[in-house]
Amino acid sequence: MNKNKSTIDWLMIFTKDHRSFYIVSVILAILGVICSIVPYMIIGDMATKLINGNKDFQIYLNETMIMCLFWILRIAFHSLSTLCPHTATFRVLAHIRKLVCDKLTIVPLGKIKDESSGTLKNVIVERIDSIETTLAHVVPEFTANLMAPVIVTIYLFIIDWRIALAALIIMPLGFLAYCGMMIGYEESFRNTITKTKILNDTAVEYINGIEVIKAFGKAQNSYEKFKIAAQEGADCYIEWMRRSNIFFSIAMVLTPCTMLTVLPISGYFVMNQTLSIIDFIMCIILSLGLTVPIITVASYSDDIGKMTAIADEVVNILTWEPLDRPTHSQESPSDYSIQLDKVTFAYNDIDVLHDICMNIKQGTFNAFVGPSGSGKSTIAKLIVSLWDVKKGNISIGGINIKDLSLEDCNQMIAYVSQDNYLFHDSIKENIRMGNPDASDNEVFEAAKRSGCHDFIMELENGYDTVCEHLSGGEKQRIAIARAMLKNAPIIILDEATAYTDPENEAIIQQSVAKLVQNKTLIVIAHRLSTITDADQLFVINNGKIEEIGKHQEILKNNQLYAKMWASHISIKDGVIDA
Numbered sequence: 001m002n003k004n005k006s007t008i009d010w011l012m013i014f015t016k017d018h019r020s021f022y023i024v025s026v027i028l029a030i031l032g033v034i035c036s037i038v039p040y041m042i043i044g045d046m047a048t049k050l051i052n053g054n055k056d057f058q059i060y061l062n063e064t065m066i067m068c069l070f071w072i073l074r075i076a077f078h079s080l081s082t083l084c085p086h087t088a089t090f091r092v093l094a095h096i097r098k099l100v101c102d103k104l105t106i107v108p109l110g111k112i113k114d115e116s117s118g119t120l121k122n123v124i125v126e127r128i129d130s131i132e133t134t135l136a137h138v139v140p141e142f143t144a145n146l147m148a149p150v151i152v153t154i155y156l157f158i159i160d161w162r163i164a165l166a167a168l169i170i171m172p173l174g175f176l177a178y179c180g181m182m183i184g185y186e187e188s189f190r191n192t193i194t195k196t197k198i199l200n201d202t203a204v205e206y207i208n209g210i211e212v213i214k215a216f217g218k219a220q221n222s223y224e225k226f227k228i229a230a231q232e233g234a235d236c237y238i239e240w241m242r243r244s245n246i247f248f249s250i251a252m253v254l255t256p257c258t259m260l261t262v263l264p265i266s267g268y269f270v271m272n273q274t275l276s277i278i279d280f281i282m283c284i285i286l287s288l289g290l291t292v293p294i295i296t297v298a299s300y301s302d303d304i305g306k307m308t309a310i311a312d313e314v315v316n317i318l319t320w321e322p323l324d325r326p327t328h329s330q331e332s333p334s335d336y337s338i339q340l341d342k343v344t345f346a347y348n349d350i351d352v353l354h355d356i357c358m359n360i361k362q363g364t365f366n367a368f369v370g371p372s373g374s375g376k377s378t379i380a381k382l383i384v385s386l387w388d389v390k391k392g393n394i395s396i397g398g399i400n401i402k403d404l405s406l407e408d409c410n411q412m413i414a415y416v417s418q419d420n421y422l423f424h425d426s427i428k429e430n431i432r433m434g435n436p437d438a439s440d441n442e443v444f445e446a447a448k449r450s451g452c453h454d455f456i457m458e459l460e461n462g463y464d465t466v467c468e469h470l471s472g473g474e475k476q477r478i479a480i481a482r483a484m485l486k487n488a489p490i491i492i493l494d495e496a497t498a499y500t501d502p503e504n505e506a507i508i509q510q511s512v513a514k515l516v517q518n519k520t521l522i523v524i525a526h527r528l529s530t531i532t533d534a535d536q537l538f539v540i541n542n543g544k545i546e547e548i549g550k551h552q553e554i555l556k557n558n559q560l561y562a563k564m565w566a567s568h569i570s571i572k573d574g575v576i577d578a
Contacts, residue, residue: 118200180251430482
């Protein structure tokens with residue numbers, strides 16, 4: 001996607017499958033405007049007949065009925081012209097949201113983490129939703145309401161060009177006042193966007209951190225930060241409205257006042273007998289209907305002005321550089337072994353990994369160990385394709401993962417991290433996400449094998465319980481059940497027992513043992529006793545591999561691992577020096 005496209009170009013792209021709705025809505029809206037003008041002409045005709053002394057009540061009744069018919073048609077056309085773009089627009093908004101959400105699934109994880117969750121939520125929900133006014137209302141009504149004053153003005157020129165000019169004299173003054181409202185518009189609107197982002201981010205931070213805030217007695221300080229953000233979010237709008245108020249008032253007072261010029265000037269012409277009384281009445285009636293459509297058009301200029309800034313935010317996400325993956329895999333891996341060849345990775349220009357080389361055979365148990373921040377989880381996330389390798393290669397079964405589609409790569413790997421996210425849905429559906437086609441019985445079986453069936457059945461609603469107030473260990477067991485149900489040939493467990501007590505850890509270890517039978521397993525563990533049986537241990541430190549081998553040989557040869565093992569044993573045995 002080309003970020004340099006104009007806002008109109010992007011709107012054309014977003015609406016390409018629904019343009020017929022908008023075309024029909026514009027046609028219906030124009031018909032509605034025409035129907036709204038005809039009654040004014042009929043009124044003028046009725047006034048003419050009265051002046052000429054026509055007292056046939058039936059004629060006036062008939063013309064009144066025709067007026068009613070046109071007003072009914074006007075309402076019908078207006079309703080239909082509104083229905084069509086709304087039907088299309090909500091589909092377009094859903095399509096845009098889907099495009100944004102789909103983009104988030106194919107960009108590097110780091111790019112998403114660089115943006116706050118509050119900002120992304122604001123774009124996906126509020127910003128995209130605010131496009132609705134422009135597409136659903138502005139497209140048909142802006143076009144149609146421009147037609148009304150054009151038609152009326154042409155008709156006035158046909159009757160008397162002098163009165164037509166008189167009707168238009170006041171409008172430039174109202175237009176100039178309206179232009180005054182637009183001074184600094186883009187800067188002011190972008191300021192409101194920035195302040196709203198800060199407010200969203202602060203609100204999300206405040207809510208997510210409420211437990212820590214309460215625990216450490218920081219409620220006042222944290223609330224003060226939120227209060228300031230809320231105040232600034234309100235002030236930027238108030239200040240903007242205050243600056244625009246005078247211009248707005250002048251514009252709204254002047255624009256409708258066509259009578260200020262039409263009435264005295266046309267009256268003067270009538271007195272001089274250069275304008276007939278019949279044309280005088282018709283001009284007065286038509287000029288009354290001249291400004292309402294113009295004011296309607298002007299009322300949408302605010303929404304049109306916002307579109308560029310809103311589109312920029314949406315397009316900014318849509319044009320993020322995706323992971324370097326094909327839509328379809330070039331070829332299939334011969335097996336499920338994993339190879340890393342001189343992999344170097346930097347995050348925000350900070351080197352994290354340096355020349356990592358690994359050879360993990362299919363069906364083996366492999367463990368990454370090392371101090372916190374050494375790069376263990378980064379390697380796992382590179383294998384899972386959450387980030388792209390900049391230098392070096394990662395292969396599965398001899399095929400570079402960059403030649404595999406993200407969908408195929410995801411199908412091969414089941415990834416369980418220490419920060420397992422469960423969706424606000426039932427436990428059953430959270431487990432089923434491992435295999436959307438799984439039956440309920442298969443879900444129950446996976447839960448039993450992962451050791452979480454018993455505690456689930458103790459919950460009030462069993463498997464239909466919404467995942468809200470579960471402990472860290474319970475969440476991890478559900479995540480493992482989800483991975484079991486996926487039944488992928490490669491399993492990566494990143495600190496999968498980080499939040500569990502010894503009793504639950506034993507249950508999870510048994511679950512993992514069932515999960516990984518005959519599969520390629522990679523474990524990142526903080527409890528070294530759980531990986532002593534690994535076929536290969538990779539000791540990682542400062543983004544480099546220090547040692548590769550089995551537990552006993554590394555224990556003898558690597559000082560870092562020996563020190564970590566000693567610390568682990570002392571903690572396990574409860575012998576911690578004061």
